[in-house]
Amino acid sequence: MSLTITSPAFRNGEVIPTRYTRDGENRSPPLEWRDAPPETKSFVLLVEDPDAPSGTFRHWAMYNIPAGEAGLPEGASAQGLRGAGEGVNGFRNARYDGPQPPKGHGPHHYHFRLAALDVPRLDMPAPAKAEDVWAKALPHIIAEAEVVGVYER
Template sequence: MTLTLISPAFADGDRLPEKYARGDRNLSPPLRWHGAPDGTRSFALLVEDPDAPGGTFRHWAIYNLDPERTELHESIETGPERGDLRVGVNDFGNHYYDGPAPPPGDPPHHYHFRLLALDVPSLSIPAQAGADEIADEARKHVIEEAELVATYGG
């Protein structure tokens, strides 16, 4: 079975609904996955915008997710489950999800939601680690990756 990432809020390639954008409610979207490969000991989730003017911009990085977990609820960071999430510092400098905020006049940007199945139970990184550091460390342990892309802006 292949690792698959979906959202009940948008389909792959669709425009991200406004409430998940930084200029609106800035909620993290609901995400679900299945098909974890054998040997998965944890997950990491990255949200990246490779179309940003200065290069890839990271909006969210969660790591050390339990391998039995199969979803993240909408706005999980403000809900009752917040305590078990390990969230890195995004490129806005915040320790939580920050949605799309492309510069006015830019064509639509592509937001890549990447779920990484890892072969380690936890990443050994400092609590204040940035999304780049989390991505770099997680990539050393990837068994399989699933991706869901949304557009926004333009």
Template sequence: MPLMLTSTAFADGKPIPARHARDADNLSPHLIWSDVPDGTRCFVLIVEDPDAPSGIFRHWGVFDIPGGQTELQEGFGSKPSGSVRFARNDFGAHRYDGPQPPRGHGVHHYIFRIAALDVPNLGVPEDAGVEEIWHAARRHMLEEAELIGTYER
């Protein structure tokens, strides 16, 4: 089976609960991945909103997740632990910042993407942005999976 990404907070294609929104509790959702491909040495996870008025907006980037890890607990996005690192999101912060679409802009889709990599770490600068880490990850990708949540203000 291919790599799979799920959440206990919302089902694929369904609304993300308000507690995970930036203007509420801003808690990253519990995420679980399974069917990890052989040879995986680390993971990269990003969250993007392709419906943002200015184009793709990147809310979170997590990298150097150990290859044996298969989940991130709810609220993990406020502070990394161990070897795990956070990229700079488009708000300018190194953390999870949840959905915050403009009021009245309609439903936005938040794409959670995880990639299994064949290297033990990504080797990017400390201040790397989400787009930069995803670009670097593509060179080492074994498989990727996505989970889409929606949110509207």
């Protein structure tokens, strides 16, 4: 088996409910994963929108997620996760900020990318940009999975 990530809030390729967008409650959706490699020492999560007019837009990065975790509850960004850090997103916030594509721009695809790492933690300067978190994680990725949600205004 290989690493997989899903959300009880939406199926892969389906619409993200409004409550998880900036048009709604702006809460991070619940996520679940399974089949991480046994050598996993931590996880990193990146949420990005490659359909943004100015290029890929990052909505969230959470890193130093302990290897024993099998998901994140709804609102994990607001609640915090002991030991985990959050990168600065495209809105310049070190937290989850959900979808908010330009009105009339059509459907945008939000990639929730999870990586299993071979290190227990990434030493990141605070505040670190979301893309820098992923760049630091890249050499340590031993497995990767994603679930994609769609949203349009």
